[in-house]
Amino acid sequence: MINATPMGLCSWNFTLQGEDLQGETYINFFSESGSIRLNQENYEVKKQGMLSGQWDLVHRGAVLVTAQKGNPFSRTIQFTAPGAEHSLRAESMVGRTMVLESPGAQIHISPEHPFTRRATLSSSGPDPKVTLFAFWLTILMWKRASDSNSSS
Numbered sequence: 001m002i003n004a005t006p007m008g009l010c011s012w013n014f015t016l017q018g019e020d021l022q023g024e025t026y027i028n029f030f031s032e033s034g035s036i037r038l039n040q041e042n043y044e045v046k047k048q049g050m051l052s053g054q055w056d057l058v059h060r061g062a063v064l065v066t067a068q069k070g071n072p073f074s075r076t077i078q079f080t081a082p083g084a085e086h087s088l089r090a091e092s093m094v095g096r097t098m099v100l101e102s103p104g105a106q107i108h109i110s111p112e113h114p115f116t117r118r119a120t121l122s123s124s125g126p127d128p129k130v131t132l133f134a135f136w137l138t139i140l141m142w143k144r145a146s147d148s149n150s151s152s
Helices: 128-151
Strands: 002-006 014-018 021-027 034-038 041-047 054-059 062-068 076-081 084-090 098-102 105-111 119-121
Touching (some): 014 119, 014 128, 021 128, 034 128, 041 128, 062 128, 076 128, 084 128, 105 128, 119 128
Antiparallel strands (some): 002 014, 002 119, 014 021, 021 034, 034 041, 041 054, 054 062, 062 076, 076 084, 098 105, 105 119
């Protein structure tokens, strides 16, 4: 199990620790881009345009993983990585838990309880880069929902 802890009381940036994994995720405040730090390696998350539903995980100038959200109203994202396809989807219509389905693994990303940003990941999966990228996108969706509820 991997524990994800916000870096501050109102922060959307996280520290992740567990299963020989140390990571951090950062969401840029004014854009839907950011970064991931995994076991001392830095990765950049780039959104492919303001109205685009595509994000790339970039390391040293090379795109490693592409995530595509086909429908703006769904909570499903398809990942394309060398040699594997992955899918991130909501576990249910109303909950915040997301499920990353990878070849040979199913990883649950769940809030610890309804009133916190702290979360757990059931495992790091076969590719920790994809898992942290999926976590980053999950946090982005939780942030969007929170922003939407705050403005209502």
